Amino acid sequence: MERVLREGAFRGETHIVTGSGQGIGQAVAADLAGHGAQVVLVDLDEGRLKDASAEIAESGAPAPIVAAANVTDEEAVKRAVATALEATGQVNGVVNCAGITRDARIPKKSYEDFKLVLAVHLHGTFLFTREVAAQHWHPLFKQNGNQPLDDGVNRFIVNFSSVSARNGNIGQIDYTAAKGAIEAVTRTTAREFSGYRVRVNAIAPGPVNTPMLASVGEAGIRAMGAATLVGRIAEPEEMAHVICVLADPRISGYITGQVLQVNGGLYLA
Numbered sequence: 001m002e003r004v005l006r007e008g009a010f011r012g013e014t015h016i017v018t019g020s021g022q023g024i025g026q027a028v029a030a031d032l033a034g035h036g037a038q039v040v041l042v043d044l045d046e047g048r049l050k051d052a053s054a055e056i057a058e059s060g061a062p063a064p065i066v067a068a069a070n071v072t073d074e075e076a077v078k079r080a081v082a083t084a085l086e087a088t089g090q091v092n093g094v095v096n097c098a099g100i101t102r103d104a105r106i107p108k109k110s111y112e113d114f115k116l117v118l119a120v121h122l123h124g125t126f127l128f129t130r131e132v133a134a135q136h137w138h139p140l141f142k143q144n145g146n147q148p149l150d151d152g153v154n155r156f157i158v159n160f161s162s163v164s165a166r167n168g169n170i171g172q173i174d175y176t177a178a179k180g181a182i183e184a185v186t187r188t189t190a191r192e193f194s195g196y197r198v199r200v201n202a203i204a205p206g207p208v209n210t211p212m213l214a215s216v217g218e219a220g221i222r223a224m225g226a227a228t229l230v231g232r233i234a235e236p237e238e239m240a241h242v243i244c245v246l247a248d249p250r251i252s253g254y255i256t257g258q259v260l261q262v263n264g265g266l267y268l269a
């Protein structure tokens, strides 16, 4: 993937990317690794993770650490964060990207699906956020006499919202609820983690060309593209480049608690 920041921008850093077995998460992991980060790949699907990991290693980037986990499984999330810390001694960044959809209009929406969609997006984001803080950033803060961690180390979280959090979307009461909550969680986490000097932001993409959109069909995808001001849906790499920019303290050191709209003008907030 084409590099958008200077070479080695994230060299020496460890970044956890959930949902990195395919789609946007895979592109994000490849992009961060392409800038030198040691990435920790988290996904449900171990097979996909192995392929994604091999692709990154073959590109010449640092070989990823693979930590298969269900982001809704508290113990599995604890283990994934512990694996990252045991292997590298630190976590600099977390990108909470794992996601699912179970689209159905409200009268037909099963409670099971509603809970599952909330769990993957919202609970998964909470669990990774808590675990990195509980296992790593909060202990560092305590060691520092409960004083702000002004040690010049890059620390960030990027959460995934969606344009549909603000615009609404038919069939997605669960998904839009989760994404709206993730925007709120982003602001609270930014406030709570300011002492750790962690910048916490979210990205709210418009339609992106990934397997998540597959069920929409070609005509649906064309219509989605036509509804934007740039006239097309986005590629996963375009989201990954924005994450790299948010992760880089030299560019985004003064940005925290924000939700960045990356929707091609589909919705003007």
Ligand SMILES: NC(=O)c1ccc[n+]([C@@H]2O[C@H](COP(=O)([O-])OP(=O)(O)OC[C@H]3O[C@@H](n4cnc5c(N)ncnc54)[C@H](O)[C@@H]3O)[C@@H](O)[C@H]2O)c1
Pocket: 018, 019, 020, 021, 022, 023, 024, 025, 042, 043, 044, 045, 048, 069, 070, 071, 072, 096, 097, 098, 099, 100, 120, 160, 161, 162, 163, 204, 205, 206, 207, 208, 209, 210, 211, 212, 213
């Ligand atoms: N594609 C879009 O148009 C679009 C638009 C706005 C926001 N988003 C958001 O971007 C993020 C990535 O979406 P995508 O399009 O790449 O989706 P995708 O379906 O292509 O990939 C999602 C990945 O998350 C993984 N995953 C699902 N449930 C998991 C769980 N419980 N534990 C661990 N991993 C799990 C899947 O295995 C998959 O590899 C999601 O949060 C999604 O809501 C996507």
